[in-house]
């Protein structure tokens with residue numbers, strides 16, 4: 834089992850263009866792109882996924898059944914719990930290169 838960090842994400846607009854979805858997360862170090870499906874499968878397999886914010890802080894990534902936007906049934910989805918800094922929020926990470 835391993836702990837993986839992501840420090841960048843690739844987002845796409847939802848079908849009705851009201852909000853954005855995380856399509857890929859970029860693994861820190863290797864630069865490998867992982868889909869939310871792949872991250873959730875990795876977590877289910879016993880690995881830990883965390884964000885790394887620009888301020889060096891980190892947050893645990895957890896699966897969600899659906900996108901948290903009201904009325905949106907896009908799934909699966911991954912998120913982080915709010916903490917003392919927004920820099921490590923999954924949605925706030927900079928764009929993948």
Ligand SMILES: [Zn+2]
Nearest residue numbers: 900902905907
């Ligand atoms: Zn959505």
